[in-house]
Amino acid sequence: MDNQTKIEETQYLEKTLTEMKTSLKSTETEIKRTNKNINTVSQSWGEVRLKTDTYSGIVETAASIRQQQQMLSERENSKTRAEQRFATLTKQIDKPYFARIDFNESVSDSGEAETIYIGLGSFSDDKNKFLVYDWRAPVASIYYDGGIGQVTYLTPDGTQQANVMLKRQFQIEDGVIVTLFDTEEAIGDAMLMNALSGESSTKMKSIVTTIQKEQNKIIRNTRADLLFVQGAAGSGKTAAVLQRIAYLLYRYRGKLTSGQVVLFSPNQLFNDYIDNVLPELGEQNMVQMTFYQYASRRLPKINVETLQERFENDMTDDKISLVKGSLAMFHALSTYADHLNRSDMRIRHLMFRGEPLVNKERITEIYYQYNENYKLGQRLEATRETLLRSLNAHINSEMRKEWVELAIENLSKQEYDELVGAGKVRIGDDQEQDAASRTRQTQLGSGPKEREFASEKSERHFLAKQIVTQSLRPLARQIRRGSFLNINAQFVDFLRHVHEYVDLSQFGIVDNDWHNHVEQVIDSLKAKRLSLADTTMYLYLYDLITGKHGERDIRFLFIDEIQDYTPFQLAFLKFSFPLAKFTVLGDLNQAIFTKDNAQNLQTDFATLFDTDRVEQAKLTQTYRSTQQITDFTKYILRDGQDITAFNREGEKPNICVADSQPKMMTQLRQQILQNKQDSESTAIITKTLADAQELMAELGDKSVTLIQSENQRLAQGAIVVPSYLAKGLEFDAVIIWHADDTRYGDDSQRRLLYTVASRAMHRLTLLSQGEMTTLIDDVPQHLYEVK
Numbered sequence: 001m002d003n004q005t006k007i008e009e010t011q012y013l014e015k016t017l018t019e020m021k022t023s024l025k026s027t028e029t030e031i032k033r034t035n036k037n038i039n040t041v042s043q044s045w046g047e048v049r050l051k052t053d054t055y056s057g058i059v060e061t062a063a064s065i066r067q068q069q070q071m072l073s074e075r076e077n078s079k080t081r082a083e084q085r086f087a088t089l090t091k092q093i094d095k096p097y098f099a100r101i102d103f104n105e106s107v108s109d110s111g112e113a114e115t116i117y118i119g120l121g122s123f124s125d126d127k128n129k130f131l132v133y134d135w136r137a138p139v140a141s142i143y144y145d146g147g148i149g150q151v152t153y154l155t156p157d158g159t160q161q162a163n164v165m166l167k168r169q170f171q172i173e174d175g176v177i178v179t180l181f182d183t184e185e186a187i188g189d190a191m192l193m194n195a196l197s198g199e200s201s202t203k204m205k206s207i208v209t210t211i212q213k214e215q216n217k218i219i220r221n222t223r224a225d226l227l228f229v230q231g232a233a234g235s236g237k238t239a240a241v242l243q244r245i246a247y248l249l250y251r252y253r254g255k256l257t258s259g260q261v262v263l264f265s266p267n268q269l270f271n272d273y274i275d276n277v278l279p280e281l282g283e284q285n286m287v288q289m290t291f292y293q294y295a296s297r298r299l300p301k302i303n304v305e306t307l308q309e310r311f312e313n314d315m316t317d318d319k320i321s322l323v324k325g326s327l328a329m330f331h332a333l334s335t336y337a338d339h340l341n342r343s344d345m346r347i348r349h350l351m352f353r354g355e356p357l358v359n360k361e362r363i364t365e366i367y368y369q370y371n372e373n374y375k376l377g378q379r380l381e382a383t384r385e386t387l388l389r390s391l392n393a394h395i396n397s398e399m400r401k402e403w404v405e406l407a408i409e410n411l412s413k414q415e416y417d418e419l420v421g422a423g424k425v426r427i428g429d430d431q432e433q434d435a436a437s438r439t440r441q442t443q444l445g446s447g448p449k450e451r452e453f454a455s456e457k458s459e460r461h462f463l464a465k466q467i468v469t470q471s472l473r474p475l476a477r478q479i480r481r482g483s484f485l486n487i488n489a490q491f492v493d494f495l496r497h498v499h500e501y502v503d504l505s506q507f508g509i510v511d512n513d514w515h516n517h518v519e520q521v522i523d524s525l526k527a528k529r530l531s532l533a534d535t536t537m538y539l540y541l542y543d544l545i546t547g548k549h550g551e552r553d554i555r556f557l558f559i560d561e562i563q564d565y566t567p568f569q570l571a572f573l574k575f576s577f578p579l580a581k582f583t584v585l586g587d588l589n590q591a592i593f594t595k596d597n598a599q600n601l602q603t604d605f606a607t608l609f610d611t612d613r614v615e616q617a618k619l620t621q622t623y624r625s626t627q628q629i630t631d632f633t634k635y636i637l638r639d640g641q642d643i644t645a646f647n648r649e650g651e652k653p654n655i656c657v658a659d660s661q662p663k664m665m666t667q668l669r670q671q672i673l674q675n676k677q678d679s680e681s682t683a684i685i686t687k688t689l690a691d692a693q694e695l696m697a698e699l700g701d702k703s704v705t706l707i708q709s710e711n712q713r714l715a716q717g718a719i720v721v722p723s724y725l726a727k728g729l730e731f732d733a734v735i736i737w738h739a740d741d742t743r744y745g746d747d748s749q750r751r752l753l754y755t756v757a758s759r760a761m762h763r764l765t766l767l768s769q770g771e772m773t774t775l776i777d778d779v780p781q782h783l784y785e786v787k
């Protein structure tokens with residue numbers, strides 16, 4: 001790079017920095033000013049007069065409170081905007097941009113080239129001239145999509161062409177240009193190499209400076225309703241998708257918030273691992289959860305099968321898992337629910353004081369008295385209303401009963417005061433939910449008011465009414481919650497009648513096996529436990545019966561590690577987020593839960609979308625591991641040949657065979673020490689949790705952390721982690737514990753072994769007791785070292 005160029009670029013950087021600093025100062029002043037304003041408004045709360053004696057007084061007070069609130073929230077909004085701008089600018093000042101391109105928009109245009117600088121966020125001077133463009137701006141796509149010369153790039157208005165004359169990349173640190181070089185490629189290998197050679201950290205980083213063309217397509221896709229991203233381990237699926245979220249938040253700014261974007265991730269540790277990326281890009285994190293969290297949150301009284309149980313104890317017959325996870329089962333449940341519109345709804349008595357107040361026959365009659373145009377949800381709503389009304393009719397008859405008489409006799413002074421002071425109570429008054437009742441209580445004040453009664457009879461009448469009304473209140477709540485529907489019984493009824501809706505023989509299941517299975521499910525339901533497959537079916541049935549239409553506010557839904565979902569679960573998510581566009585990422589080779597069943601996943605899921613709106617993207621280049629590790633791991637797979645490693649050199653994977661567990665332990669200790677000396681973060685991956693716990697006990701090394709639950713935080717230094725929790729994560733060095741036939745003994749473990757081995761970035765060690773696992777028999781010997 002000649003000197004003149006350096007001088008010019010330094011001048012441009014200095015000019016940008018000066019403008020940024022000025023802007024930072026004025027933003028700071030703006031924050032101070034708004035803070036002061038907020039204080040003034042807050043202080044003036046004291047001036048709001050509370051007039052609650054008369055109706056007009058209450059209205060007046062409410063109006064001035066509202067006005068005050070509005071003023072406060074306007075000022076707080078402008079403070080938040082200023083604070084956000086301040087945070088972005090502070091970040092930008094260190095590295096205002098990372099690239100420059102000179103181009104003509106029209107290919108034939110021979111006029112003067114336009115020059116733009118690209119950074120994490122855009123920045124314009126006080127004359128509104130852009131000094132830096134956001135990497136997500138349409139024009140910035142030129143940078144990612146091609147080299148020098150004619151480049152076709154994607155914009156929201158379709159493809160555009162440009163003639164690129166210069167592509168320059170910068171490394172700027174603390175406001176100083178460290179390196180700059182011109183390149184002719186899309187994203188130069190040198191830059192990628194530089195990005196990948198850094199040490200791993202416990203947190204994933206953003207990849208904006210080195211996004212690859214294939215990834216850019218995924219990031220900027222706005223057309224597809226279902227975007228399928230397939231790619232080998234470490235091919236940057238997760239990375240691309242996180243930049244995609246940042247892109248979407250920018251592209252639809254003002255219309256889309258981070259709360260309308262949901263990411264389903266494989267486990268909680270993974271959430272922790274990726275949660276720095278969006279903030280690093282100046283955006284707020286999307287909503288992140290696991291499918292387990294989503295499902296179990298809705299069934300708080302049931303113990304839903306955890307990740308560990310699903311991985312280690314899933315005893316369900318494979319054929320049964322297959323049918324339960326199938327789309328056929330999903331459609332069967334929908335048909336079954338249609339049928340419930342006509343008959344067979346399981347209903348419970350509405351019990352009061354140990355006896356049916358409204359018996360189930362009567363409720364069933366009410367439920368089915370509405371015409372056939374009613375949907376299940378409407379039927380439920382209408383039944384609720386009728387039942388609530390009928391409760392009022394029961395007040396008078398109950399008031400005459402002996403238990404009420406007794407209750408009046410036994411009232412303590414305090415209970416009496418509370419009853420007469422509480423004002424008129426309606427059955428529907430429910431402290432948690434009824435805002436009107438709260439308002440009434442506020443108006444009346446919290447203390448009991450003296451109440452005069454004309455006669456003893458009217459006092460008794462009043463008290464009786466209060467007592468009955470109060471005791472019926474829990475019933476009103478039950479009605480509102482629809483607890484007269486017996487969903488458990490309904491679920492079991494469906495299971496018992498499944499053969500009427502699905503051809504079980506097509507799944508190789510005989511009636512008797514199914515029958516036995518249903519009995520097992522009933523037992524576990526009684527014990528308040530459900531497998532994840534059953535939970536999903538249960539929730540879908542529940543939603544159909546209660547007429548839920550899903551969360552319509554969510555606009556984009558992302559599912560990572562889709563191969564571990566069943567078609568049923570995916571269909572349920574589509575039903576639960578009906579207006580969301582889906583981006584799903586997966587690698588069939590890493591299907592550790594659903595195994596072979598994952599094969600039809602993509603086609604099955606696609607049937608739920610408009611064919612025109614389904615798109616696919618494939619990533620074959622891997623970035624995580626060195627060439628040596630990728631070459632080794634791809635041979636563990638039977639069909640891993642189209643995986644190409646990014647050309648980054650490292651040592652060959654090493655295999656240590658020991659003839660006893662103590663010797664294996666000695667080798668483990670040596671390897672941990674070696675990795676520590678070489679500053680390589682290490683994960684010792686065991687197959688199961690029991691293995692991890694046993695190993696920790698024997699190892700007795702306080703500097704090593706055991707990760708045994710997905711709710712733990714990732715720790716610095718070496719960790720021991722069971723295989724199913726390592727999904728989606730990466731480490732400098734990986735040691736696979738018991739890489740022998742005792743743990744990885746047959747073909748069904750092939751994908752698991754591939755998944756754990758592909759977590760390694762620079763160093764991979766396999767420790768075995770006795771012979772190595774036969775799953776590496778196909779790996780050419782020159783690809784590894786044996787110790």
Ligand SMILES: Nc1ncnc2c1ncn2[C@@H]1O[C@H](COP(=O)(O)OP(=O)(O)OP(=O)(O)O)[C@@H](O)[C@H]1O
Nearest residue numbers: 207210211212233234235236237238239623624728
């Ligand atoms: N364009 C890129 N530039 C720099 N680094 C990248 C790029 N793409 C991916 N990486 C890095 O490669 C590593 C693997 O990426 P990522 O975790 O997204 O892969 P994945 O396909 O989701 O893998 P897995 O299926 O194993 O979970 C990460 O460290 C990521 O930062």
